Amino acid sequence: MAISTAVQRGSWVYVYNEHGSQITTLSGQLYGFTGSTVSIRRDNWIYVFDEHGHQQSVYSCS
Numbered sequence: 001m002a003i004s005t006a007v008q009r010g011s012w013v014y015v016y017n018e019h020g021s022q023i024t025t026l027s028g029q030l031y032g033f034t035g036s037t038v039s040i041r042r043d044n045w046i047y048v049f050d051e052h053g054h055q056q057s058v059y060s061c062s
Contacts, residue, residue, distance in 0.1 A: 003051050006033040013040060015051070024053035 004018045008030040015024045015038055026049060028040035037056065040047045044062040049055055
């Protein structure tokens with residue numbers, strides 16, 4: 001299952017697959033996405049999640 005798009009709505013990010021189905025929802029500010037990951041900014045941190053919403057890594061952006 002690949003990530004097709006990620007949409008910011010308020011403080012939530014909705015992630016959709018290539019069929020247009022919602023696959024996960026994450027809180028924070030959308031920083032970017034690829035076909036396999038979504039990056040979310042929370043305060044001074046960037047969190048990277050996979051298409052299942054599982055955290056893969058975290059980076060400081062301060």
